[in-house]
Amino acid sequence: MVLHKASQPLKVASDSAETPQSSRHGQIALKSSDNPNLVSYKSAGTGTLGKALEVLDIIAMSAVPLRFTDILKVVDQPRGTLHRQLSNLIEEGLVLANPDGTYDPGLRLMKLAAKAWSKNSFRTIAEPHFRKLHEATGETVHLGVLNGLEVIYVDKIESNQTVRMHSQLGNASPLYCTGIGKAMLALLERDDCAERAEKFNYVKHTETTLHTPQLLLAEIEQIRAAGVSHDREEHEVGIRCVSAGIGGEASSTIAGVSVTAPAYRITEDTILKWESLVFETARAIERDMAVSMGPRSQQ
């Protein structure tokens, strides 16, 4: 099907797939989605597993706890089938059945995720640099990785300890309106980038949100040149951030770091200082990544 090269990892034949992406060096393509506010994977590809996860996603992504019938309305499945799928998910600990007849994502997910987090080699390598960035700026810093049309935050250090620290770990945000998101887009091949730009479900969160592919792509060009990106209250009023992408040539993961702070607290000087700090942090992480993966570890 495709030409093998190294003892590369599994290559999935994306049979009837819809949106292949990040086809760089034989890496597995993630599934994307239509991304409304709540992104849910559009599975139905991977047989039984995919169907089970579709149900799990519905339960996890819903804003309110769902009952059997609520789920039934969303998944296109006969009652009997859904019932068994839920039973299986519950038995596996992936879904929790509340006493009031609603369903919630289960504890086992947290357990698995804790491992995913602590084992994630990108995060581990990035951590010291990331922390140094926090110390240098004294502000909140984020570390996120690219996943389809969104950023997933894998680490965060708060400036203000009254806010819960882990509140956002694992959370996903759209790429088009976040500093890290735009910085990561700028690292993609232009085609890929443009393709994704078309797919967003743009929501104009604030006055300055880049809410069309054109606006977004124009800015991406600037970011490409500058090496850093800005979030000028594009996602939330009063919040600004400076960010740099990580990955480029060498790495198989595309990621980004950012410094965030309330707009009122930031001067132009601060911004400039952050630009170089953030940029240097990204470069440092890239260097460590390259080392840890060996000089040439992709095809």
Next chain:
Amino acid sequence: MVLHKASQPLKVASDSAETPQSSRHGQIALKSSDNPNLVSYKSAGTGTLGKALEVLDIIAMSAVPLRFTDILKVVDQPRGTLHRQLSNLIEEGLVLANPDGTYDPGLRLMKLAAKAWSKNSFRTIAEPHFRKLHEATGETVHLGVLNGLEVIYVDKIESNQTVRMHSQLGNASPLYCTGIGKAMLALLERDDCAERAEKFNYVKHTETTLHTPQLLLAEIEQIRAAGVSHDREEHEVGIRCVSAGIGGEASSTIAGVSVTAPAYRITEDTILKWESLVFETARAIERDMAVSMGPRSQQ
């Protein structure tokens, strides 16, 4: 929210199951495991899903990154089968294929877990009381829930900000050597408790670890009477903790809160103060739980 009575959630007929447990009021039984150091679910129950999760668990629980063959040696499956299962897991984003041919748990787990965490109604309800406990003691506090033979920590506030806060969220510890674990055991029916006591894979972490069912059960009796439990450097030298269980009659979840600190810093007076604080916190959480679930919400 609603006070349905018996529009009870799914009840799983644990067909050929091995270790049913917590059979209290029709709640779904979680699967247990043999619990060495790293607990991994012993699935193989729920058809295809279970098998897929078995592979995922192996990948997640391993201390070192595994290659295809490493996994193959552990799962009792033919190569072709494992290969397809991995493909599916990768395609679903549950497993990440590293460029060097090893596999790691995937990002989608973090995304799901983030939702599981923020939606967890127990944690949400417990939070204010939990936070108050931290403020009253100034020390590290934990919130954990019972899952088979282990505690899963669902919240934590550190006293000492130099340590990473979220580093333990979602992590699991054995019941027999943790304050919360013992407090939770004390809430179970005696039979259930004794049954679990037999199943632990006791490791004598320190001098004071209760490393036999007898020692453990004897202490549980005391805890039952006292209403609070102690960890007297049983898990880690130099670390003590005071804890109280949450759940008892009303609730369907069994959980616990604890205050932890270095032994050298704690006086007997402190311990006494913590005992009542922790006890009161547990009671307050129970009250709020009862309210939110309606007066009598299980069959």
Next chain:
DNA sequence: ATTAGAAGTTCCATTATTTGGAACTCCATT
């Protein structure tokens, strides 16, 4: 109370997926 009808659960012949063995392709070593 009684009843209509949601909401949830079970059953089982049909259908679709998964299985497992073996053959095949690479790659790294000797």
Next chain:
DNA sequence: AATGGAGTTCCAAATAATGGAACTTCTAAT
């Protein structure tokens, strides 16, 4: 260039999932 280890593909046979319909609750309305 030859061996063996590692990963991949294929397909008939075995197994598990499907989906419709019948059956139980429970809920709200008469």
